[in-house]
Amino acid sequence: MDNVIHSKLNSLASRLVESNDSREEDEEDDDVIFAELEAEIENDADATVRDRGLEQLRLEMQRAKEMRENAHGRYMEITNEKEAIRISANEPHCVIHFYHSNFRRCEIMDKHLAKLAPKYYTTRFIRVFVENVPWLVEKLAIKVLPCLMCFIDGVSKDRLIGFEELGNNDAFETAVLELRLASSGVLQKARNAYESGVTYNVSSSSNTTKLRRGGQTDQDDDVFDL
Numbered sequence: 001m002d003n004v005i006h007s008k009l010n011s012l013a014s015r016l017v018e019s020n021d022s023r024e025e026d027e028e029d030d031d032v033i034f035a036e037l038e039a040e041i042e043n044d045a046d047a048t049v050r051d052r053g054l055e056q057l058r059l060e061m062q063r064a065k066e067m068r069e070n071a072h073g074r075y076m077e078i079t080n081e082k083e084a085i086r087i088s089a090n091e092p093h094c095v096i097h098f099y100h101s102n103f104r105r106c107e108i109m110d111k112h113l114a115k116l117a118p119k120y121y122t123t124r125f126i127r128v129f130v131e132n133v134p135w136l137v138e139k140l141a142i143k144v145l146p147c148l149m150c151f152i153d154g155v156s157k158d159r160l161i162g163f164e165e166l167g168n169n170d171a172f173e174t175a176v177l178e179l180r181l182a183s184s185g186v187l188q189k190a191r192n193a194y195e196s197g198v199t200y201n202v203s204s205s206s207n208t209t210k211l212r213r214g215g216q217t218d219q220d221d222d223v224f225d226l
Contacts, residue, residue: 075110075117075125081133084126093123093186094151098130098142105163105170109146112174120187150186158184 078084088094097113099106110127117125130137130145140149140156148160165180166172181187 072124073118073121075114075127078126078128079132081128081135084128084133084136087124087126088149088151088156089154091124091151092153093120093188095123095125095181095186096149096151097125097127098133098137098140098145098147098149099127100130100145103145106146108170109148109177112172112177115174116178116181116187122188123186148181150181150184152185157186 078087084096088096095113097106097109099110113125113127117123128136130142136142140159142149144161146162149156150158150160160166160177160180163169163172166176178187
């Protein structure tokens with residue numbers, strides 16, 4: 001019985017994420033999706049599915065809308081340093097890509113993160129141009145790009161510097177990055193309205209790793225000075 005409800009809620013989440021990828025925010029479209037799923041549940045022969053399903057559907061729809069309003073499911077740039085700090089402090093799970101527009105590997109990282117953002121709806125994915133966030137760069141001792149910082153409940157838990165841990169190859173698969181980020185605990189497979197339905201066939205780990213400052217880098221990663 002629960003599987004039936006969860007299946008319908010997952011269907012809702014998948015369609016919300018798909019619509020989020022294909023258009024600008026449109027509350028009317030969200031309402032149409034909700035109405036269609038609501039009708040499916042109301043027409044179910046099982047009374048328990050109808051009662052419980054409608055209640056959960058309304059709750060999950062509200063949560064999904066709130067997360068969409070906070071740009072979940074999208075990979076976007078934040079240009080204001082205070083806003084970047086606010087996001088990292090307030091989001092339960094957050095990945096920040098510190099980049100420079102002159103560095104080729106930062107562009108490669110962008111493409112992979114853009115694929116992961118709609119899959120992990122509960123994790124906020126943002127990018128910041130290092131010249132726009134000098135305080136963060138100094139505070140986090142960021143010296144080599146690309147650099148990904150992983151925050152959980154406002155605390156920096158891990159960092160990924162360059163491509164060394166991704167096979168030191170520009171042609172690495174998105175699944176390799178996904179598995180590496182999952183090991184820090186910043187990627188959480190969510191339920192119901194947060195599930196996108198996309199899979200890369202890798203499993204995540206609940207173990208977190210300590211924040212690393214520095215480490216070996218390969219010659220293709222870029223050292224920068226503000």
